[in-house]
Amino acid sequence: MRPADRLFRIIQLMRATGRAMTAAEIAERMEVAPRTIYRDMEHLIGSGAPIEGERGVGYMLREAFDAPPLTFTFEQLEALAFGLRAVEMLGDPRLGQAAREAQEKMLGMLPKEHAERLKSAPIHAFRSASQPETPDCLGDMRMALSAKRKVWIAYHSLPGDRSQRVVWPLSLSAFGAIWVMTGWCEMRQGFRDFRLDRVEDWKILSDRFEPAPHQTYQAYLKQLG
Numbered sequence: 001m002r003p004a005d006r007l008f009r010i011i012q013l014m015r016a017t018g019r020a021m022t023a024a025e026i027a028e029r030m031e032v033a034p035r036t037i038y039r040d041m042e043h044l045i046g047s048g049a050p051i052e053g054e055r056g057v058g059y060m061l062r063e064a065f066d067a068p069p070l071t072f073t074f075e076q077l078e079a080l081a082f083g084l085r086a087v088e089m090l091g092d093p094r095l096g097q098a099a100r101e102a103q104e105k106m107l108g109m110l111p112k113e114h115a116e117r118l119k120s121a122p123i124h125a126f127r128s129a130s131q132p133e134t135p136d137c138l139g140d141m142r143m144a145l146s147a148k149r150k151v152w153i154a155y156h157s158l159p160g161d162r163s164q165r166v167v168w169p170l171s172l173s174a175f176g177a178i179w180v181m182t183g184w185c186e187m188r189q190g191f192r193d194f195r196l197d198r199v200e201d202w203k204i205l206s207d208r209f210e211p212a213p214h215q216t217y218q219a220y221l222k223q224l225g
């Protein structure tokens with residue numbers, strides 16, 4: 001990790017904890033030796049960062065400290081670049097367009113060196129010829145999920161059974177190129193997972209839903225144990 005990136009991460013860590021931290025504690029988080037943190041603290045304090053403390057006692061931000069907007073480490077920029085490229089590959093056309101627009105906005109706001117890093121990050125996402133195409137219904141399911149609208153689906157299960165259901169969309173998950181919608185099924189009165197590539201027909205209904213505590217996505221996760 002570059003020293004400049006580590007200094008930024010130290011500030012972010014101290015701001016997130018909101019308490020005094022020893023050099024040993026910070027060093028463990030940064031995966032460096034405590035003596036490196038001592039040098040970093042001297043550099044930060046000498047640069048005017050509002051840090052109080054000393055060796056053997058600990059360090060703490062003495063007031064609110066805001067880093068410049070859109071300041072990222074190079075690893076964070078690579079993570080963003082990969083995430084945006086994966087969205088373009090796996091998402092529906094509207095989501096892919098949103099990812100491209102988000103990157104353009106970030107490129108225009110980042111310092112030149114960081115913008116080039118984001119644009120040319122050597123981490124890519126590709127779709128193989130064997131992977132299924134993005135489900136046609138993904139965009140509509142995203143809209144229904146955001147608006148808390150019920151959806152009617154005609155579904156073809158893996159065993160070959162066909163059914164028609166009204167579902168409350170609670171979450172969308174991508175498992176590789178496979179998109180799965182987790183929802184509350186009115187017919188089964190319980191949680192169900194639906195592969196979107198097996199949704200043969202669908203319609204967003206005008207009815208909205210407001211899940212009870214036992215019908216939320218958090219309740220679904222707890223049910224999984």
